[in-house]
Amino acid sequence: MSDRSPRASIRGILLRSLGLVAVVPFLPLGVLIFLGYRDDVERVEGEIQTTNRQIAILAAHYLDRFLRATRAEATLAASKGGAELPAATSDVRWELVGADGVLIASQVDAARVGRDGGYGGILACPGWERSTLVTPVGGWVAGLPPTVLIAARVSGAGGGAVVGVLRPEGLHEELTASLGAAVDRRVYVVDRQGRPLFYSDLGLAGRAEDIATNPPVRLFRDGGSGPIRYRSRVTDKERLGFVQPVPGGQLAAIVSADIGEAVIGLRDRYLVVTWSILFALVAVAGLGAWTSRRLLRPLLRIRDALRDEGAGERKPLAVPAGELGTVEYADLVRAFDELESRLAVSEAGLLQAEKSALLGQLATGIAHEFGTPLNVISGNAQVLMRKLDAGDPRREVLEKIVRQSQRLAAMIRRVLDFARPTEPQLRRVDLGRVVAQALEMAAGMMRKVAVETRIASGTPPVEGDPHLLEHALLNLVVNAYQAMVDGGKLTVEAGPEDTTAPEAGREQVRRAGGQPGAYLRVMDTGPGIPEQDLPRIFEPFFTTKPQGEGTGLGLAIVRRIVRQHGGRIDVHSRVGEGTTFTIVLRRAQEGPEESEVER
Numbered sequence: 001m002s003d004r005s006p007r008a009s010i011r012g013i014l015l016r017s018l019g020l021v022a023v024v025p026f027l028p029l030g031v032l033i034f035l036g037y038r039d040d041v042e043r044v045e046g047e048i049q050t051t052n053r054q055i056a057i058l059a060a061h062y063l064d065r066f067l068r069a070t071r072a073e074a075t076l077a078a079s080k081g082g083a084e085l086p087a088a089t090s091d092v093r094w095e096l097v098g099a100d101g102v103l104i105a106s107q108v109d110a111a112r113v114g115r116d117g118g119y120g121g122i123l124a125c126p127g128w129e130r131s132t133l134v135t136p137v138g139g140w141v142a143g144l145p146p147t148v149l150i151a152a153r154v155s156g157a158g159g160g161a162v163v164g165v166l167r168p169e170g171l172h173e174e175l176t177a178s179l180g181a182a183v184d185r186r187v188y189v190v191d192r193q194g195r196p197l198f199y200s201d202l203g204l205a206g207r208a209e210d211i212a213t214n215p216p217v218r219l220f221r222d223g224g225s226g227p228i229r230y231r232s233r234v235t236d237k238e239r240l241g242f243v244q245p246v247p248g249g250q251l252a253a254i255v256s257a258d259i260g261e262a263v264i265g266l267r268d269r270y271l272v273v274t275w276s277i278l279f280a281l282v283a284v285a286g287l288g289a290w291t292s293r294r295l296l297r298p299l300l301r302i303r304d305a306l307r308d309e310g311a312g313e314r315k316p317l318a319v320p321a322g323e324l325g326t327v328e329y330a331d332l333v334r335a336f337d338e339l340e341s342r343l344a345v346s347e348a349g350l351l352q353a354e355k356s357a358l359l360g361q362l363a364t365g366i367a368h369e370f371g372t373p374l375n376v377i378s379g380n381a382q383v384l385m386r387k388l389d390a391g392d393p394r395r396e397v398l399e400k401i402v403r404q405s406q407r408l409a410a411m412i413r414r415v416l417d418f419a420r421p422t423e424p425q426l427r428r429v430d431l432g433r434v435v436a437q438a439l440e441m442a443a444g445m446m447r448k449v450a451v452e453t454r455i456a457s458g459t460p461p462v463e464g465d466p467h468l469l470e471h472a473l474l475n476l477v478v479n480a481y482q483a484m485v486d487g488g489k490l491t492v493e494a495g496p497e498d499t500t501a502p503e504a505g506r507e508q509v510r511r512a513g514g515q516p517g518a519y520l521r522v523m524d525t526g527p528g529i530p531e532q533d534l535p536r537i538f539e540p541f542f543t544t545k546p547q548g549e550g551t552g553l554g555l556a557i558v559r560r561i562v563r564q565h566g567g568r569i570d571v572h573s574r575v576g577e578g579t580t581f582t583i584v585l586r587r588a589q590e591g592p593e594e595s596e597v598e599r
Contacts, residue, residue: 037270041263048240049227052185052255056244059175059187059253063246066091066174070150070164071132077162078152085162091170097123099159108141108165118142119163122151134250137195141165148197171198185257186239190217191250216241220252232256378405424465424564428588431459431494431518434466438473439492448487456495460517462585464565469520472561475554476522476581483526483579493521517587523580529573537571 073086077094085094088107095117096105103117118140125133135149150164175187175198189198194212211217215230225243232239241256381401388395432455439451473492480490496518529537540556558581562569566586573579 033270033274044263045240045259048257048259049242052240052242052257053227053244055185055187056242056253056255059189059255060244060246062175063189063251063253064248066171067134067150067246067248070166071134071152074132074150074152074162074164078154082154082160082162086164089170091167091174093165093167095163095165096154097161097163099123104160108144117163119149119151119161122149122163123159123161134248136191136193136250137197146195146197148191166197168198172200176200185255187253187255189246189251189253190220192221194218194221197251216243216254216256219243220245220254225252374405374409378402378409381405424468424561426463426465426565428461429464429466429469430461431455431469431520431585434469434473435492435494435520437466438470438477441470441474442477442481446481446490449481449484450487450489452489452491454491454493454495456493459495461588462518462565463588464585468561468564472558472583473520473522475558479554480522480524480526480579483524488525488578490525491521491523493519493523495519518585520583520585521580523578525578528575528577528579529571530575534571534573538569 070092077084077086082096082104085096085105085107086092088094093107094105095103095108095112097117097119098104101116101118101120101123103112103115106112106117122133122135131152133149133151135151137146137148139146140149141147144165145168147168148166150166151161154160154162175189185200187198187200188196188211190196190211194217196211199211211234214233216228219225219228220243225245228241228243230239230241231237235258238259239256240259241254243252243254245252378401381398385395385398385402388398435453435455439453477490477492484490538555538559540553559569562583562585568584570582570584571579572582
């Protein structure tokens with residue numbers, strides 16, 4: 001197959017696809033747009049009217065419950081002779097009126113007490129001695145907008161009444177809060193005379209004469225209810241409304257919405273779709289040519305470069321930057337080069353991991369094979385020592401055998417610990433207790449070393465296994481002691497989140513399921529670690545100690561324990577100045593800490 005054939009095939013497929021996408025759907029789309037617009041207008045109007053009805057019913061039910069509750073409070077207060085008025089709320093204030101019309105108590109304005117409250121007409125109304133009175137909307141209280149009064153006759157010879165004054169401002173807040181879905185609608189409450197008690201648009205609330213002549217209000221005044229389509233006298237726009245009388249028939253909740261706003265938005269969306277299709281038809285040819293030249297050709301160049309790269313020594317992709325056309329393709333070429341580099345590093349890491357795994361398996365087998373003979377050698381040497389006198393020179397030889405056997409047994413245990421890791425039993429751990437326990441176990445070997453412990457106040461508990469953390473810390477302490485053969489200073493620190501630790505360490509702990517809550521740090525004044533050895537110190541069986549003095553497993557075990565806890569260990573060392581190991585651990589969740597009994 002020739003080199004030009006695939007390129008021609010890709011370009012042809014692209015151009016034909018763009019042409020079919022642009023031309024074939026055009027006629028069906030035109031018909032669908034017309035039919036869809038008509039159906040959507042009907043659907044939108046239906047949804048508007050349905051929502052109007054739901055909101056109107058909710059408002060009417062709310063007002064009915066509110067009036068019933070207010071009447072019950074008035075009746076209860078009146079039955080007690082008006083000795084205690086109900087508590088004032090944002091929408092109701094209470095007043096106690098004597099039989100002569102003079103106010104005895106007022107929550108509206110304390111200055112009204114002792115004056116004529118203006119309720120003479122209410123007190124003179126016959127027929128409500130044993131019930132409550134709900135008035136139509138009117139300007140009953142001087143200084144307040146038109147409101148509704150709920151009055152109950154006070155029992156007893158003194159007469160008088162308990163009057164509840166409905167405040168339109170408070171009622172506005174209550175209804176607006178309960179009808180949050182009506183923000184794009186007009187909601188108002190009127191009485192049989194068309195006088196408004198509540199109007200959702202405070203800017204139009206004062207135009208009572210316009211509201212009273214609006215078609216929905218006229219419908220209610222004439223005894224009707226339900227849906228209505230009309231032109232508003234207030235805004236002069238076509239609207240859909242719904243009238244819902246409040247039980248009792250004195251008030252009605254009216255909800256209306258502007259048809260034009262919803263339909264205009266719908267029409268605009270269809271116009272945008274139509275113009276978009278026309279623009280697509282004009283632009284598709286140029287877009288296809290530009291796409292073929294600017295996007296396809298660089299991709300083909302990258303493909304050819306990938307095919308031409310040999311399987312030998314790694315080299316950058318042979319794609320000239322000037323032929324790529326866009327920055328993204330240049331980035332793609334660099335990404336391929338970086339990927340190949342990372343693959344090489346990953347291959348080396350996998351090879352090292354395979355070596356470590358094989359070495360661990362081999363070490364485990366050797367440890368099992370050597371364990372029993374070493375126990376036999378050590379046991380027999382100890383038996384022979386007990387049979388010899390204290391001054392017998394042969395005891396020194398046997399003591400060396402016992403010591404070396406015990407050293408080999410300890411080395412075998414460390415190999416087995418590394419080959420068979422223990423799963424941590426996580427709980428809340430106090431780092432101060434971990435430090436104290438580890439230093440207590442290492443106290444016998446610290447004769448030439450000055451030990452300083454610093455546990456910062458406020459160190460939070462961490463999530464971990466106390467025994468494994470002590471094991472890790474003890475390994476670091478022993479390594480530090482062994483590095484200071486001529487003496488020195490060992491410092492062990494613990495504290496809250498280490499702001500000096502690398503951000504990468506804290507990010508690793510966060511990804512593991514927590515936040516960097518606390519740290520452990522071991523610092524020594526030993527000779528330090530050479531820079532070329534730092535990348536390898538955590539490798540199994542790598543050691544900088546003299547031959548026969550170390551297994552190279554201590555730091556590998558420490559790193560594994562830290563990783564099991566979702567943490568990170570960092571090392572900083574300078575030759576001649578000392579070494580610092582820092583372990584960052586995540587903060588523990590709420591729960592019990594480990595106890596001495598558990599230990």
